[in-house]
Amino acid sequence: MRFFNTYPPHIVHKVQYTSRYNRLTAIATLGSHCALQVLKGAKDEGLKTILVCEKKREKLYRRFSFIDELILVDSFSAILEQKYQSILEQNNAVLIPHGTLIAQMSSEQIESIKIPIFGNKWILRWESDRIMKEKLMREAKLPIPKSVKDAKDIDNLVIVKRQGAAGGKGYFLAANKEDYNKKREHLISQGVIGKDETLYIQEYVAGVLAYLQYFYSPLNEELEFFGADQRHESDIEGIARIQSEYQLKSTKVPSFNVIGNSPIVLRESLLDEVYAMGDNFVEAAKKLVSPGMNGPFCIEGVYDENAKFTSFEFSARIVAGTNIYMDGSPYYSLLFNEPMSMGKRIAREIKNAEKINQLDKITT
Numbered sequence: 245m246r247f248f249n250t251y252p253p254h255i256v257h258k259v260q261y262t263s264r265y266n267r268l269t270a271i272a273t274l275g276s277h278c279a280l281q282v283l284k285g286a287k288d289e290g291l292k293t294i295l296v297c298e299k300k301r302e303k304l305y306r307r308f309s310f311i312d313e314l315i316l317v318d319s320f321s322a323i324l325e326q327k328y329q330s331i332l333e334q335n336n337a338v339l340i341p342h343g344t345l346i347a348q349m350s351s352e353q354i355e356s357i358k359i360p361i362f363g364n365k366w367i368l369r370w371e372s373d374r375i376m377k378e379k380l381m382r383e384a385k386l387p388i389p390k391s392v393k394d395a396k397d398i399d400n401l402v403i404v405k406r407q408g409a410a411g412g413k414g415y416f417l418a419a420n421k422e423d424y425n426k427k428r429e430h431l432i433s434q435g436v437i438g439k440d441e442t443l444y445i446q447e448y449v450a451g452v453l454a455y456l457q458y459f460y461s462p463l464n465e466e467l468e469f470f471g472a473d474q475r476h477e478s479d480i481e482g483i484a485r486i487q488s489e490y491q492l493k494s495t496k497v498p499s500f501n502v503i504g505n506s507p508i509v510l511r512e513s514l515l516d517e518v519y520a521m522g523d524n525f526v527e528a529a530k531k532l533v534s535p536g537m538n539g540p541f542c543i544e545g546v547y548d549e550n551a552k553f554t555s556f557e558f559s560a561r562i563v564a565g566t567n568i569y570m571d572g573s574p575y576y577s578l579l580f581n582e583p584m585s586m587g588k589r590i591a592r593e594i595k596n597a598e599k600i601n602q603l604d605k606i607t608t
């Protein structure tokens with residue numbers, strides 16, 4: 245039982261503080277997405293904080309005194325350069341991956357990063373590639389919407405997506421092949437999507453959206469449910485606010501570009517299934533992508549009118565939806581007797597691993 249403990253008990257009781265603990269790791273991340281939360285959490289845990297910051301955002305991030313060091317770059321891909329990797333290495337830094345890393349770098353680039361990455365960097369490829377993603381979700385026995393191989397087979401409402409964590413930009417709905425072609429061409433002409441881009445077509449599922457946020461600790465082999473959020477996506481949300489007569493006149497293709505997040509608390513009777521899905525996902529990841537789904541992840545989907553969940557995708561790292569719980573989430577207040585954000589939980593895991601000399605177990 246871990247209730248009202250701040251450390252997994254078997255770690256606290258068994259561990260002797262080693263000298264290595266005095267040489268604490270620094271936490272580094274890219275300046276975007278959930279960087280503030282991650283670095284504040286790290287600072288609260290007494291770790292050094294480093295932000296890889298695009299020059300154009302320097303002014304923003306200088307406002308926050310918990311950021312110890314800014315590494316200023318023209319673009320995030322600079323961290324692939326030896327010069328910057330050396331700085332991070334000298335600082336004993338662990339890089340916390342988030343959506344921006346995935347959106348702005350290829351899987352090959354991410355995998356080539358030399359410094360330790362928190363969690364499993366190999367699983368990020370499974371997040372970026374929609375076909376691999378589907379495979380892992382099937383292995384996890386998640387109920388998933390039907391995918392459509394060819395636009396000519398669209399016979400129901402579908403959502404058309406891009407690869408990677410595109411943040412919903414350029415995604416569109418289509419009811420049949422003609423509709424698909426018309427919208428695709430429109431978006432190509434506007435430069436929103438590329439002419440040769442491989443799009444992924446998936447059955448549209450209507451219902452209440454819920455993004456389920458978890459943390460799996462390989463140190464104590466336990467799955468934690470952190471919380472759930474909803475995304476506010478523009479301008480699909482905007483279109484719902486106008487009368488149908490104006491919707492019908494609109495020629496714009498609405499997008500699913502995420503603008504922000506808000507909390508949702510699930511009916512307690514749904515929690516058992518939430519844990520089961522998380523457990524299954526962790527099991528499947530262990531099987532398909534060694535060393536498995538370590539650290540934070542998110543299962544994203546829709547509850548229908550019978551409270552049946554269908555999952556349309558997952559994120560294999562911290563999601564920005566955890567930003568709503570910087571002071572701790574409702575479910576973590578049941579597990580920890582202190583305010584615990586996801587950023588702080590990550591830093592806590594790193595400290596726990598360091599104490600028992602097992603940083604290798606939680607990084608790749």
Ligand SMILES: Nc1ncnc2c1ncn2[C@@H]1O[C@H](COP(=O)(O)OP(=O)(O)O)[C@@H](O)[C@H]1O
Nearest residue numbers: 389403408409410411412447448449500556557
């Ligand atoms: N099958 C689906 N049914 C209904 N809505 C969906 C479906 N798939 C995606 N969406 C909507 O589109 C958004 C973006 O899709 P998602 O697969 O999460 O892509 P991304 O990797 O860019 O986050 C979701 O947050 C949700 O609002």
Ligand SMILES: [Mg+2]
Nearest residue numbers: 544557558559
């Ligand atoms: Mg998503």
